[in-house]
Amino acid sequence: MRHPTDGTLRRLVDEPAGVAQADRDHVAGCPSCLVGLAAAQADAALTGAALGTDVAPDVDAGWARLSQAVVAEGDRRERTPGPARRWHTALRSPVVAVVGVAALLAGAGAAAAADWLPIFRAERITPVVAPEADLVKLPDLTDFGKVEITEKVTVRAVADAAAAQKAAGLTLPKVTDLPRGVTGQPQYRVGGRASAVFTYSAEKAAETAAAAGETLPPPPPGLDGSRFRLTAGPGIAAVWQDGRPVPAMVLGRVIAPKAFSSGVPFETARDYLLSLPILPRSVASQLRTFSADGTTLPLFTSAEEVMASAADVNGTPATVLASRDGLMAGVVWVDDGVITAVGGSLSTDEVLAVARGLR
Secondary structure (H helix, E strand, O other): OOOOOHHHHHHHHHOHHHOOHHHHHHHHHOHHHHHHHHHHHHHHHHHHHHHOOOOOOOHHHHHHHHHHHHHHHHHHHHOOOHHHHHHHHHHOOHHHHHHHHHHHOOOOOOOOOOOOEEEEEOOEEEEEEEOHHHHOOOOOHHHOEEEEEEEOOOEEEEOOHHHHHHHHOOOOOOOOOOOOOOOOOOEEEEEOOEEEEEEEOHHHHHHHHHHOOOOOOOOOOOOOOOEEEEEEOOEEEEEEOOOOOOOOEEEEEEEOOEEEEOOOOHHHHHHHHHOOOOOOHHHHHHHOOOOOOOOEEEEEEEOOOEEEEEEEEOOEEEEEEEEOOOOOEEEEEEEOOEEEEEEEOOOHHHHHHHHHOOO
16 A cells, blocks of 8 residues: 555644544554654644744744744755655654654563563663764664564553553553643543564665665674564553644653564674664764663654753653754653653753652
8 A cells, every 4th residue: 555645644643533544544554654644743843833832922923933944844855855854854853752752662562472582671761862964864674674563553542541541551640730831631542552573684684785885794693584573562641732733741651662582682683783884873883882781772863953961850860852942852761661751842841840740
């Protein structure tokens, strides 16, 4: 089936009921379209933030901000080809980067067969800050082999917090004090289980490298044909929409991702992939500093658009992301195998205050 158009993806954000069920089903199971959907959500956030959400907004000033943002975004998109354009747009928003952990990774399960060897479990999140030009060059898993979606990402609305927690099997902490401008009661979303199996292909990887004018070193024994099962979730989120086109704040929680291998150990695959010349040096150099025990989850962020910093949430290490224009911010952390994220049209002080006040 063809991929839905960008217009259809944007309609999924603004008017999901108006999108054909076939398109909705396709997007739910297509990694490329999920990135496109995140890009559409980022565009909506950009528009809402630029126009403002005051009771009596300054329309002229808002329109000027929006016009400048659209012109800059349009110029950038013209310079960014095809699929990379969607990745690029998604990466520019800290709300997509932080809350996306809960929204896009919502789902998951355990390894289905006894021969799967656990090789990765997220115990901490560390930002990988790189120029946007390098981030859009990051290869996709499909550039190295075959990706099979074994359990699709599904997100549905539920009536209240009790229903959400029962459906997800997770406890969503309570917000003690809402930030200024965030009002009303939240809507609740639950993400079902999702998982995928990736099969590494030396032939496919070589083709990808050749297209980039590079030659890959021979893969280590056992890597070609190795299968990796990726899982995460389930997830739960509270969304403070209050009639706005984009959420004012989102609080999300999701079971941290894990990976299992039916072939080579984590270190073997990691060291080989980080040696490949098609991986941008600015990214590879940071990933090499991660521990080799497979417990650090990278969070890719644009150096031009996002500021990343370390903080703590009641004694737990956390990562704070904020757009350089000050329009959006988010904080994310891992505790006992669960990722929690707070983000929205807020300042870093506000998201940290919410995070530290959770009960």
